[in-house]
Amino acid sequence: MKALGQHLILELHGCPAAILDDPQRIEAAMIAAVEASGATMIKPYFHQFAPQGVSGMIIISESHFSIHTWPEYGYAALDVFTCGDVIDMVAATNSLREGLEAKNVQQMMLSRGILDLPDDMIHHKPQSKPAAAAGGLT
Structure with missing residues (x-):
């Protein structure tokens, strides 16, 4: 059996509050991680909440990074x-x-999309389509 993908779950503790509440700093750290991993970035999006906190995602050709x-x-x-x-x-x-100056990191890896098919029948996502071909989504 082969998995369609891998899902890494990270729990970062002991990060400075000033970093975790700064969307530009978080975006920079996430982009650096995408680049370090060898992934192909498509589009980042980050949002700051009031009174504090940030959520964000980077869509990559291979799937996504989120925080x-x-x-x-x-x-x-x-x-x-x-x-x-x-x-x-x-x-x-x-x-x-x-990038997030974490004092402690816990991680878990999951195999996703485990299929009982021969290896030559498992195909990963094709290269991304231009926005117009994908229904105009950006």
């Missing part, structure tokens, strides 16, 4: 989902730990 922060607890929840096996999850984790 939700709780500055008041020094905590960030991150997901890295990838179709295929070309992303360096260790490099992504190390980059995120450094």
Whole structure:
């Protein structure tokens, strides 16, 4: 059996509140992690909540990176989902730990889309389509 993708779940604790409440700093840390992992970035989006906290996502050709922060607890929840096996999850984790100055990182890896098919029948996502061909979504 083969999996369509890998899902890395990261629990980051002990992060400075000032970092976790700064959407520009979080976006920069996430982009650095995408680049370190070897993923292909398509589009980032980040949103700051009131009174605090940031959520964001980077769509990558291989799937996505996402983050939700709780500055008041020094905590960030991150997901890295990838179709295929070309992303360096260790490099992504190390980059995120450094960029968010986490004191403690817990992680769990899940195989997603486990199918009982021959290897030659498992196909990962094709290259992304231009926005117009994908229904005009941006």
